[in-house]
Amino acid sequence: MSDTAEPDTLVVETVERLLADVCTPASVERAESVGWSAAVWDALANAGFPWVSVPVDAGGSGGTLTDAAAILRCVGRHAAPVPVAETGVLAGWLLAGAGIALPAGPATVVPDASAITLVDGRLTGRATVAWGRRAERIVALVANGSDWIVASCRPEQLSITLGQSLAGEPRDRVWFDVPLVATEHAPALPGTDGDALHHRGAFTRVVMTAGALSAIAQMTIDYTNERQQFGRPVATFQAVQQHLVTVAQCAVRVEMAADLATRAIARGAVGIEIAAARLIADAAIVAGTRAAHQAHGAMGVTREYPLHQLSRRLWAWRHEYGSATTWRRRLGRDVHAGGADALFPLITGWVAHDSVRP
Amino acid sequence: MIEFQCSELSIEERQLQADVREFLAAELPRGSFMPGLGMNAAKDPVFSAKLGERGWLGMALPTEYGGHERSAVDRFIVTEELLRWGAPVGHHWVADRQSGPVIAKFATEAQKRRFLPGICRGELSFCIGMSEPASGSDLASVTTRAIHDGDSWVLDGRKIWTTGADRNDWIVVLCRTSLLDEVTDKRQGLSQLIVDLRSPGVTASPIPFIDGTADFCEVTFDGVVVPGELVLGEIGSGWTQNMSELAYERGGADRWLSTYLVAEELLRNHEHGEISDDLADLLGEAVANYWLLHQLSLSVARSIDRGGAPAVESALAKEMGTRFEQDVLNAVLAFVDQAPNTATDSLFERLLITATLTAPSFTIRGGTNEILRSVAAKGLRPSSGRR
The missing domain is CATH 1.20.140.10 (Butyryl-CoA Dehydrogenase, subunit A, domain 3)
Known part of the structure; x- marks a missing residue:
């Protein structure tokens, strides 16, 4: 994938217009009580924007990381209450690098790679995970000796306690206690630590x-x-x-x-x-x-x-x-x-x- | 709207940067000279001439007048390296930064031939003749007056805070050529004259500076006869010309590097052994800001190269840069546990003393931060559809 210095202006303009239309202050406010905005997510997801920078052959939308960064700026500008950063640039990146299939919907990551440990074939630990309750997969990067493993978990394999950030966005406490073999897992792409x-x-x-x-x-x-x-x-x-x-x-x-x-x-x-x-x-x-x-x-x-x-x-x-x-x-x-x-x-x-x- | 565009240096620009670094390491090895703090560095006509030989002065000026028609970015790269090295830039500083460019922009053919080659060779030194005892931020209120007399102008008045006026060659004087009651706006009726500082009737008296140095002067003009051919640009257009001069004066690396060597020397003194958390915090915060300010200055230069007029951006960059120069110094002062003392061989301590004493001037010279914020505020407009 070649990255260029300038983002694709058509992508940026489209996302900007889309969010200006659907991500109104009222919808952002409503999202706080339900944990996100399905309308905003659908608008972005239908056009594939959350998966920009993830290669097409890995299940992403293609495009560059520069494009993805421009999309994230729009997300910031409109306070969009949806897991765009988590789904593509973070979880999508880990999954694609490890050759694991991306879910059709939102995905998220365990932000701290030292939070979850692999001991005797079991993943254990606790982490605060953005948009955890809304994710179809919660992805953890886990150390295995000097190597790194990507493990993709279904929410029902984990124990989730709801929490919110200062902004009223989901930041849920997630407990891992699951055998590695029960998750989709593969070695991380070299350099991904x-x-x-x-x-x-x-x-x-x-x-x-x-x-x-x-x-x-x-x-x-x-x-x-x-x-x-x-x-x-x-x-x-x-x-x-x-x-x-x-x-x-x-x-x-x-x-x-x-x-x-x-x-x-x-x-x-x-x-x-x-x-x-x-x-x-x-x-x-x-x-x-x-x-x-x-x-x-x-x-x-x-x-x-x-x-x-x-x-x-x-x-x-x-x-x-x-x-x-x-x-x-x-x-x-x-x-x-x-x-x-x-x-x-x-x-x-x-x-x-x-x-x-x- | 305000625009700072991000860019990187090209291979050719990196090569220029590497060439300047190599030149400085050979010409002024560390330890062989007392480095200066930014644009306050020493005056050394021999060093300036060497830069001129290299083609590193008047870089963006036309080749037919001795310039090199290089970009504003190339000039930025060279000046940035000179400043961070503490090189003695005092002799050519004002001429290279602003007098040369305004002469190239507004002067007659004869004036260009007379002044620009000497500026590009690093020979001619210039002063800024703007502030007066009663005219600081309110610059249009200057009362220095030139009266037309035959082919000449007769100049009377006083300029103040004029660096190097007792030793430099020329001064560009902003003066009134029409009386206030002859104009509808006090910004009208102003003109710029290029005045020989050795003319009869010119007296430059040093004003001792806060650190005990005496580069600052008050200049009085007492019936000084200025030949008509030394009027810069149009009579009556002095205000506009002067404002364009200020754009050259702001936004450069000189607005954030004045205390850089204090930070570098602090690091040099702590290079060996473990680093404390306090020092790590100081260095981390400083480097993040230097990294950003370097990019902001670079983007101002790129904008000039694209034909832009980044007056608001320059004002914003200078306002941030000069405050940071003081912030990083204050962080260093909070870190050192010994009172600075002049009886020292330590370069760090000597730089620290000068920096501490001169720091208040950083946010004043070239336009106070309050004036800069007013300039910037004019560039902050409501979204379309609003008032």
Whole structure:
């Protein structure tokens, strides 16, 4: 599969139009009580969008990881209450790599590859799994000595306790106690290990954050231009403009970070990009949602106004696939290992290349 | 809307980067010179001339005037490497960054032939003649006045915060050529003059800077006769020309690299042995931000190469970059457990002292962050269909 730097614009425009149509604030709100939006899922699934980047011969929709990242941005922008990241880019990737059939409906993954262990032929452990209750398959990447195994489980083989994230999205507790032979399982594709899954999961959260934060920026600009106080739009006050600039900066920072992370992961050679993008996203979530809520005043803290559908998702996503602290410390240790002379080449993305004299 | 596009360096651009790195390692080996902090680095005409020989000054200027018609990205790559090395860029800095480009854009044929080759060779040094004692952020309120007298203009007034005015060759002065009551808007009636700093009537007096250095000057113009052929661009178009000059002044690597060497030296001092969690946190956060700011500056340069006018993007990038320069310094200061002291042989400590004392200027020079946020706010428009 060849990955290109630019996403397929037709795909992006179609997903954007589709979500603008079906993924309304009312449908996002309703999804919280039932655990997802079947209408949004059907609209996306009928066109195959959740399986973009998974090869056609493995049961996916084809297309590039860059296309999938663009779709995830749309998911973030519209706060779409459906497991798109989990079904294709994460579970689909693991299953296709291992040669295991993809289910027809949603799938999800155990985000932490150390959560489930294989002892004496049994998979045991507990994990918090996104959209667990809605998945036709829950996929775990499990260490087997120095090798990795992909195990695809049917929900009835597991014990599931319902839970929700800060955004009201399903984050269910799933207990594994199942013989490996009872699951569909196969060796993972070489190179697919716990760390690769961790990076890939963090990548999905960064691109979704980019979408949601850019939507928040536009929503905040629009609202402050409509809302009048002292006889004029509040956006004309310098004190409010400071907040608008902060939100816009946070949005462009994460968008740039997401673009760079996407290139790295699509290229299949990840250096510091995911860790760095994850840190940029974390700081942008904190500063961006603070400024956006402040600019919205009391309106932004009601359930009637849709800001919370985006801001609560951002507050939930920042905790998934590693905290900022773990990514920061890990990046710092890598920087230290490289040493002072390698610092600037690292920042400027030095890639050793045959035709460049070192 | 605001747009920062992601891009990568081409093989040719990577080669240029590698060439500059190789040149600096050979010309200015670490330990052989006292590195400077970003654009505040030392003035060294001999070094500037060497860059000129390499074709690394006036890179984007037309070849017929000694330039090299390279891209804005190529220029970005070269300046980024010079700055992060702490190379002595002081002599040519303003001429290369902004005077050269505005002269190429607005000057007469004769002016281009007179100034650009010397700028590209690294010989001529320029000053920025914008701020005045009573005109900082409100730049259009300048009162320095030029009166037409035959073929010349007679200049009176004062400019302030003018780096290097006591040693440089030329200054581009923003001045009033029509009185305020002759115009409907104070941004009208302004012009730019290219003034020889050695002209009779020019006095440059150093203003001691917060760190004890004396590069900052106040320049007074007392009946200075400026020949008519040194008017830059159109009489009365000074404001527009000046704004385009500011776009060159913002958005570059000089807006986020001023304290870079403090971080690099901190790492060098802790290269061996175990790394503490605190230091790992500091380095991780710093590198993520450097990585991002590098890309934002690169995207501004790419936009210029596509013929764009990224004024809002430059303002946003500078606002973020300069705050980060202070943030990373503050993180380092919080980490070190020894009070900085001038009686030291440690490069880290010496850089730390200068950085700490000069850091407040980062978010002021070239447009305060408050002004930059106002510029950026004008670029934030409601979605279509709304007011």
